[in-house]
Amino acid sequence: MALILTLFLAGTVLVFIETFAVGGVFGVLGVAAYAWAVWESFSAYGALAAIFAGLLSVLLCAAAILVWIYVIPKTAIGKHLYLNTSESGTAPMPKFNDMVGRKGKALTLLAPSGKIEIDSMPFEAKSRVGHIDAGEAVVVVSANSFELIVEKS
Numbered sequence: 001m002a003l004i005l006t007l008f009l010a011g012t013v014l015v016f017i018e019t020f021a022v023g024g025v026f027g028v029l030g031v032a033a034y035a036w037a038v039w040e041s042f043s044a045y046g047a048l049a050a051i052f053a054g055l056l057s058v059l060l061c062a063a064a065i066l067v068w069i070y071v072i073p074k075t076a077i078g079k080h081l082y083l084n085t086s087e088s089g090t091a092p093m094p095k096f097n098d099m100v101g102r103k104g105k106a107l108t109l110l111a112p113s114g115k116i117e118i119d120s121m122p123f124e125a126k127s128r129v130g131h132i133d134a135g136e137a138v139v140v141v142s143a144n145s146f147e148l149i150v151e152k153s
Contacts (some may be wrong), residue, residue, distance in 0.1 A: 004044070004053070007037035012060045020070040020081070034061065096143035099123075103139050103153055106132045116150060125150045 014030030034057035042050035070077035072078040104118035106125075110132040116125040118140070125148040128141055130151055 001122075004037050004040050007033045007040065008053075008056065008060060009055065011037065012064050016064040016068060017063050021067055030061070031094075033123065096145065096148060099140045099143055099148060101140060103137060104150075106136050106150075107140055108132050108134050110138075110150070113147070123148055127151065 011030045011033035014026045014033060018024070018027035018030060024053050026114075038050050038053045038057060041053035049119075099118065102118050104116050106114060107113040107117050107122060110116070110125060110127040112127040112131070114125060114132075114134075115122050116138055117123070124146070125138070125140075128149050128151045132138060132150070137153045138150040140148045141151050142149040
């Protein structure tokens, strides 16, 4: 009985560790400990005990995850582990639409994406049709919040 309880405890601790040391190893070891506890329960006490042990394994696994989600964030350690503030922001250049019609040159090969230069400022751009070689003149034909759409001029 002591082995079974130890395996349940070890499985729960390993699953709990898996919630912040993501990678799968601790979770797999925790589930293996639960499986071993179920097997030991079956060997020592029969099928009904194994079914009970299996259900207990599922409940303990869920409890470990729920503790991490709902309890830990409220502790002093959890307040340092979790982001408690929010950030707001905007696209890098919200006035990209104002650049439609401006001319520049390709700094890199646009195949279809690359960098262009307009008024000595580099920008991410995408070729609307085909490839544009570095050094070729380009014109901005459209824009979205994150890139300019260009074609050869």
